[in-house]
Amino acid sequence: MLSKAKLWLSLAVGTLLMWSTGAHAAWELNMPRGVTQISRDTYDLHMTIFWWMIAIGVVVFGVLLWSIINHRKSKGAKPASFHESTKVEIVWTLIPFLILIAMAVPATRVLTAAYDASASDLDIQITGYQWRWEYSYLPQSADEEEVSFFSTLATSREEISNSMEKGENYLLEVDNPLVIPTDRKVRFLMTSADVLHAWWVPEFAVKKDNVPGFINESWVIVEEPGVYRGQCAExxxxxxxxxxxxxxxxxxxxxxxxYAEQQQLALAEQELANAELSMDDAMAQGEEIYTASCIACHQAGGAGMPPVFPALAGSEKATGDVQVTIDTLVNGVPGTAMAAFGRQFNAVELASIITYVRNAFGNETGDLVQPADVNAIIEGGQ
Incomplete structure (x- = not known):
């Protein structure tokens, strides 16, 4: 049996070890100070109001505790007898009013700056999809091509299913990151193509909802080069x-x-619309896209999760009229969980995934869908 002294010593040492630097970092509860002026102003405002609240609490509860101790019945204290006091009413109304005014002045200054997205150097539209982001760099001049791409989770399914060790940035890594310049004002135009999302990077401080059919504005000037990570907060x-x-x-x-390289890639992608795919290339690329973007709903092997997510293996939806299959993938099915992927993938990718679905899972139709077939459906729906 351990003596009481040894037991207390063991508990104390264990507590100190748990409150080591690593453990303390894992228990971080406050917001980060961030890498932008707005994030630092927000943090400073938060801490200022926090300490004011602490001070108010100390004063209020201190007076309350003092009153309880020094005016208790056992000391012979007798309560005052009065119906009302105009002086007290004025004091306890005026003091909170002045405190609120003192809080409102710095808060208004920070909020005004945070909402001022004017005079931007670069405009980027951020569109939320289930479950990826689209980044569109709006052209600054008439001769520029629009640079647009999707950003999708890059963490492997093996890590998610615990069949391999998780990486350092588990569930926080993407295939195509958003790239912005430092020391330039970047305005974000935020919307959604389906449901509510919220684009949020903690080090940038400001978080805005991505609302279908509506555009919210935010902006950032990042002062330090680096990689900053966040998540959908809705x-x-x-x-x-x-x-x-x-x-x-x-x-x-x-x-x-x-950005110059992305302009060239945008031009090259337009030329891909006339590309001719081989069956091997289409199947390989289609399988890669299915694994990254379709497997969550339609499952491995095309088993699906009926009735919400229908099976693709041996399904008329996958093996029937090829034009219907293309239209379903491009335009989605209103009123169901099937989203429109016409904006989310280019013509080559759409042709590849359709070819794969129609020839995988035992669906041996032999159909090879080309980008031109996809473009015909897209253009016909415009």
């Missing part, structure tokens, strides 16, 4: 936790070089 469906945000802030010269 419960948007069963894969809500698989919708991370990754932002790469580059020095202006490095960003300009990256």
């Amino acid at each position: 419960l948007c469906g069963m894969d809500h936790g698989f919708m991370p945000i990754e932002v790469h802030a580059l020095e202006p010269a490095e960003y300009d070089e990256w």
Whole structure:
């Protein structure tokens, strides 16, 4: 049996070990100070109001405790007898009013700055989808191509299913990160193509909802190059936790070089609309896309989760009229969980996934869908 002294010593040592630097970091409860002026102003405002609240609490409860101790019945204290006091009414109304005014002045200054998205150097539209983000860099001049791409979770299914060790940035890594320049004002135009989402990077402080049919504004000037991560902060469906945000802030010269490359890629993608795919290439790319974007709903092997997510194996939906299959993938099915993927993938990717679905899971139709077939449906629906 351990003596009481040894027992208390063991408990004390254990507590200190748990409150080590690593454990303390894991228990961090406050917001980060961030890497932008707005995030620092928000943090400072938060801490100022927090300490004012602490001071008010100390004063109020201190007076209450003092009154209880020094005016108790056992000391012979007798309560005053009065019906009302105009002086007391004025005092306890005026003091809170002055406190609220003192809080409102710095809060108004920070909020005014946070909502001022004017005079931006770069405009990026952020559209939320179940469950990925679309980033569209709005052209700054008439001769620029619009740079647009989707950002999807890059964490492997093996990590998610615990069949392999989880990486350092588990569920916080994407295939195509948002890239922005440092020391430039970047305005974000936020909307959604389906349900409520919320684009949020803690180090940038400001969080706005992505609302279908509505555009919210936010802005940021990142001062330090680096990688900043966040997540969708609105419960948007069963894969809500698989919708991370990754932002790469580059020095202006490095960003300009990256943007020039994206312009060239945008031109090259337009030329892909006339590409001719082989069956092997379409099946390989289609399987990759299915595993990354379709397997959550339609499951491995195309088993689905009826009735919400129908099976694709041996299904008329996958093996019937090819034009109907293309239209379903491009335009979705209103009133169901089947989203429209016409904006989410390019023509080559759409042709590949349709070819894969019609020839995998025992669906041996032999059909090879080409980008031109997909474009015919897209253009016909415009």
